[in-house]
Amino acid sequence: xxxxxxxxxxxxxxxxxxxxxxxxxxxxxxxxxxxxxxxxxxxxxxxxxxxxxxxxxxxxxxxxxxxxxxxxxxxxxxxxxxxxxxxxxxxxxxxxxxxxxxxxxxxxxxxxxxxxxxxxxxxxxxxxxxxxxxxxxxxxxx
Amino acid sequence: xxxxxxxxxxxxxxxxxxxxxxxxxxxxxxxxxxxxxxxxxxxxxxxxxxxxxxxxxxxxxxxxxxxxxxxxxxxxxxxxxxxxxxxxxxxxxxxxxxxxxxxxxxxxxxxxxxxxxxxxxxxxxxxxxxxxxxxxxxxxxxxxxxxxxxxxxxxxxxxxxxxxxxxxxxxxxxxxxxxxxxxxxxxxxxxxxxxxxxxxxxxxxxxxxxxxxxxxxxxxxxxxxxxxxxxxxxxxxxxxxxxxxxxxxxxxxxxxxxxxxxxxxxxxxxxxxxxxxxxxxxxxxxxxxxxxxxxxxxxxxxxxxxxxxxxxxxxxxxxxxxxxxxxxxxxxxxxxxxxxxxxxxxxxxxxxxxxxxxxxxxxxxxxxxxxxxxxxxxxxxxxxxxxxxxxxxxxxxxxxxxxxxxxxxxxxxxxxxxxxxxxxxxxxxxxxxxxxxxxxxxxxxxxxxxxxxxxxxxxxxxxxxxxxxxxxxxxxxxxxxxxxxxxxxxxxxxxxxxxxxxxxxxxxxxxxxxxxxxxxxxxxxxxxxxxxxxxxxxxxxxxxxxxxxxxxxxxxxxxxxxxx
Numbered sequence: 001x002x003x004x005x006x007x008x009x010x011x012x013x014x015x016x017x018x019x020x021x022x023x024x025x026x027x028x029x030x031x032x033x034x035x036x037x038x039x040x041x042x043x044x045x046x047x048x049x050x051x052x053x054x055x056x057x058x059x060x061x062x063x064x065x066x067x068x069x070x071x072x073x074x075x076x077x078x079x080x081x082x083x084x085x086x087x088x089x090x091x092x093x094x095x096x097x098x099x100x101x102x103x104x105x106x107x108x109x110x111x112x113x114x115x116x117x118x119x120x121x122x123x124x125x126x127x128x129x130x131x132x133x134x135x136x137x138x139x140x141x142x
Numbered sequence: 143x144x145x146x147x148x149x150x151x152x153x154x155x156x157x158x159x160x161x162x163x164x165x166x167x168x169x170x171x172x173x174x175x176x177x178x179x180x181x182x183x184x185x186x187x188x189x190x191x192x193x194x195x196x197x198x199x200x201x202x203x204x205x206x207x208x209x210x211x212x213x214x215x216x217x218x219x220x221x222x223x224x225x226x227x228x229x230x231x232x233x234x235x236x237x238x239x240x241x242x243x244x245x246x247x248x249x250x251x252x253x254x255x256x257x258x259x260x261x262x263x264x265x266x267x268x269x270x271x272x273x274x275x276x277x278x279x280x281x282x283x284x285x286x287x288x289x290x291x292x293x294x295x296x297x298x299x300x301x302x303x304x305x306x307x308x309x310x311x312x313x314x315x316x317x318x319x320x321x322x323x324x325x326x327x328x329x330x331x332x333x334x335x336x337x338x339x340x341x342x343x344x345x346x347x348x349x350x351x352x353x354x355x356x357x358x359x360x361x362x363x364x365x366x367x368x369x370x371x372x373x374x375x376x377x378x379x380x381x382x383x384x385x386x387x388x389x390x391x392x393x394x395x396x397x398x399x400x401x402x403x404x405x406x407x408x409x410x411x412x413x414x415x416x417x418x419x420x421x422x423x424x425x426x427x428x429x430x431x432x433x434x435x436x437x438x439x440x441x442x443x444x445x446x447x448x449x450x451x452x453x454x455x456x457x458x459x460x461x462x463x464x465x466x467x468x469x470x471x472x473x474x475x476x477x478x479x480x481x482x483x484x485x486x487x488x489x490x491x492x493x494x495x496x497x498x499x500x501x502x503x504x505x506x507x508x509x510x511x512x513x514x515x516x517x518x519x520x521x522x523x524x525x526x527x528x529x530x531x532x533x534x535x536x537x538x539x540x541x542x543x544x545x546x547x548x549x550x551x552x553x554x555x556x557x558x559x560x561x562x563x564x565x566x567x568x569x570x571x572x573x574x575x576x577x578x579x580x581x582x583x584x585x586x587x588x589x590x591x592x593x594x595x596x597x598x599x600x601x602x603x604x605x606x607x608x609x610x611x612x613x614x615x616x617x618x619x620x621x622x623x624x625x626x627x628x629x630x631x632x633x634x635x636x637x638x639x640x641x642x643x644x645x646x647x648x649x650x651x652x653x654x655x656x657x658x659x660x661x662x663x664x665x666x667x668x669x670x671x672x673x674x675x676x677x678x679x680x681x682x683x684x685x686x687x688x689x690x691x692x693x694x695x696x697x698x699x700x701x702x703x704x705x706x
Contacts, residue, residue: 016267017253018274019343021704022383022470025583026590028706040706043343044257046265068253069509069630073269100474100508100627119474119507120603123594 008036008134009059013050015066015074019043023097023119024065027126034127047077054091060134066097072104079112088112092133096121144188154183173428174386176551182543195441196546199536201456203444205437205549206537207495208460213533217245218491219498220523221299221464225250225276226510227631228638229286232276236291238513244520246498248299249287250275250510251309256344258305258690261638272634274510275301279638280645280685284312285319294322298329299374299464299498304346306333306359307672308689311680314367330371330420330464333359336397337376339573339702340582341383346690349570351697355672357404362673364415371420373401374464377439380578381424382470384586387431388552391439392559393569393578394421395446400569402451412451416458420497425490426468427483433539434548436465436494442553465491467502476602477625480504485522492532493539499523505625512628579705642685649683657682658692665696 012028014021021043028038039057041050054062066074075095082088094115095108105116115129162180170178197203200210209215222244225232236247252275254266260279261271271277278284288298293316302309310331314324335352338345345352356373363372377385377394385393398419405415423439425432443461447453467487472480481504491499501519503511511519526532539545563572572578592598599605661675672693679689 017257017259017270017344019338019341019345020382021343022583022586025704025706026587029583029587038706040704042701042704068270068274070267070269070273073267077267098474098508123591 006138008061008130009057010036010038010061010063010130011050011054011057011059012038012040012063012065013045013053013078014041014043015045015047015050015064015078016068016070017044018066018068018070020067021065023067024063027063027065027096027117030123030126031130034131036130047074047081051078051081051085055085055087059091060137061092061094061130064093064095066095066099069098071095071097071099072107075108075113076111092130092137094126094129096126147184147188150183154181157181172387172431172548173426174388174431174552174555176431176548176555182547184543195550196540202448202459203441204460205441206540208440208462208497210536212495212536213492213527214536217527217533218496219246219297220244220520220527221246221248221498221500222516222520223248223250223301223466223500224511224516225252226274226628227272227276227634229276229278229283230289231631233287233289233291235513235516236287239516239520240291240296242517242520243524246297246299247291248301248500250301252277253344255279255686256302256305258308258346258686258694260642260685260687261635262642263687268635269630271638273630277634277638278309278312278686279642280683281312281315281680282641282645282683284309284316288316288320292322293317293320294326296328299332300329301332303332303335303338303342303344304352304355305686305690306331307355307676308680308686310359310363310367310370311673311676314677315681324367326369327367328369330374331359331363332376332422333373334376334397334401334422336400336569336573337379337393339700340393340578341379343702345702346694346699347697348700349573351693353400353404353570355693356401357408358671358673360401360405360415360418361408361410362671363418364410366673368418370418371462372415372418374420374422375401376422378422378424378466380582381426381468384582384584384589386585387426387428387435388438388555389559389581390424391435391442391552391556392563394423395439395443395556396560396563396569398443399446399450406451412447412453413455413458416447416451416453417455417460419458421461421463423463423465423494423496424468425465425487425494425496427471427486427490429486429490429493430539430542430545431548431552432487432490433493434545435552436463436491436496437537437540437545438549438552438556439463440495441549442556462497464498464500465494465496466500469502469506472502472504472507473600473603474507476608477504477507479602480507481518481522484519485526488522488526489532492526493537495537505627509627512626514626573702576703576705579703581705583705645683645685654679654682654684654688658684658688661689662692662696665693 028040096117099118196205199207255278360372375398377390380393381390440461444459447459501522503515503519657679664670664675
């Protein structure tokens with residue numbers, strides 16, 4: 001099987017204590033409907049648990065869903081942990097949810113987050129971002 | 143059907159053929175998927191049915207309201223949900239809201255507090271402290287929260303669930319220190335753990351011990367804190383997670399049955415505690431369906447209490463409820479449009495006969511409200527109450543052919559959904575199997591899809607949108623909100639740590655340790671109510687994390703199915 005034919009694997013993580021995961025589940029179903037394999041971690045996950053699950057499940061993409069405003073610290077922690085595991089740049093990182101400040105979006109991207117999808121982002125944008133980013137990453141690895 | 147009804151139906155057929163056949167209309171469904179006719183007529187609404195199913199306000203089956211004169215006697219309470227940062231900051235916001243005419247408090251706790259962690263717990267992210275609500279680690283925080291607010295003159299609602307025992311105890315001791323005995327305290331505890339597993343997610347323990355703690359609170363309040371609503375059973379949060387209007391009713395009332403059964407096992411009579419069961423519902427934008435939902439729910443609960451539980455006290459049959467705006471209907475794009483959405487949702491709440499209401503602020507699609515947006519929400523309630531004439535008569539939509547039809551259909555559909563819950567083993571089994579989670583996730587997805595593909599209109603989001611430009615730097619469409627958002631105090635975490643260190647240093651630690659051990663023994667026993675033990679620990683400044691830690695060591699923690 002060619003690498004491009006392999007199914008894209010995505011982990012949707014819900015970092016922190018917030019229990020509102022309607023958005024996380026909607027995005028999980030959007031990506032599933034687009035033919036990807038999606039693992040949703042469930043609530044109350046620490047950045048450590050999310051990174052460990054991403055390694056165990058060998059996913060291409062880590063999606064972080066945040067509603068409570070901790071998107072900056074949670075993303076920073078996840079990126080640090082990936083670096084520690086020697087996997088910086090290995091996974092595609094996207095962050096979604098209630099991200100209200102434009103400065104935060106710019107900062108997240110500087111930090112190394114590949115895609116940011118605030119509330120009301122289009123489903124097509126999310127799906128095409130994941131497809132394109134995974135394809136590029138797989139081509140680089142060849 | 144009597145002759146006059148037959149005549150009306152015959153005339154309606156004629157009218158339909160003559161008028162509508164010339165200009166056919168597209169089929170329309172309500173938000174919950176119910177077919178809507180172009181016109182409703184007094185079909186099957188005989189006098190006998192009026193007396194049995196609709197009746198008079200303040201009388202069984204309470205379709206038209208729980209009080210005889212409703213808002214003409216007393217306007218609903220304006221209860222804005224508020225709390226952020228430290229206890230001192232939240233205390234200032236409460237005083238601000240009270241000065242502007244708010245009539246009841248509703249306390250928002252931060253997530254560590256809701257999940258029973260101390261602010262100093264190493265496993266939490268530091269910026270969750272004081273972020274979505276106020277941080278409360280010990281009695282000291284609760285005392286500061288109500289500093290200068292006499293507890294015998296205010297009613298307070300608490301959004302606490304898994305750790306209700308601690309919050310109630312902290313409030314009781316704060317009252318005690320102000321010279322207000324617990325028998326005089328008035329307010330409402332959320333204390334509804336089942337809906338936490340289904341939505342909202344601030345559960346700690348597995349369902350069985352959680353139910354025991356809920357019942358401990360209900361039993362304790364029925365004896366010692368009789369003016370407190372010991373639980374507020376929620377349809378609101380499952381609605382926010384994707385349920386439709388009749389499912390919201392069905393799941394809330396199925397939960398209410400579960401709690402009632404749990405407390406009855408302790409040998410109490412239903413009328414000992416049912417008068418203090420209260421409810422929370424959502425009011426969404428489908429105005430008539432929402433008003434009808436509140437009416438249907440009230441009627442259904444009255445029938446359940448009387449017919450199934452044999453309650454004799456009418457107060458047990460009266461469903462008193464709080465309703466709030468449907469947050470998921472709010473849009474981040476063009477946030478000022480949310481003021482109009484909130485106004486209509488407040489109207490649906492009032493037309494449905496709520497006892498208290500929260501109006502969401504336009505900036506809540508982003509973050510917690512500013513002082514200005516919070517005041518505007520309060521003003522929305524005040525304008526509806528005092529400038530529209532809505533309080534002049536009781537249940538003004540009663541008798542509307544459409545609304546009475548919807549009320550009947552919602553009651554019937556909610557009964558069917560409740561039967562589905564029962565057939566699947568009841569609410570706890572449905573939670574453990576993830577059956578409702580699966581339904582909610584699917585429905586939420588379908589709704590979002592309908593918005594994205596334009597089947598469902600959201601003004602300013604998928605219709606009548608301002609330009610299509612994307613910000614080059616952020617990639618965000620129509621990025622600028624044009625509104626000022628509240629800022630988070632970066633020092634909350636440090637302030638809470640300092641406070642906690644002082645408490646641990648200055649209290650009698652040996653005594654606290656003994657009291658925590660007593661609490662552990664009570665939690666391990668089958669028939670001891672934990673409340674008196676929590677009260678003793680709180681009085682001696684044991685912290686939230688210490689007390690919940692003890693309960694975790696006995697009950698364990700839980701991972702809920704996701705439905706994905």
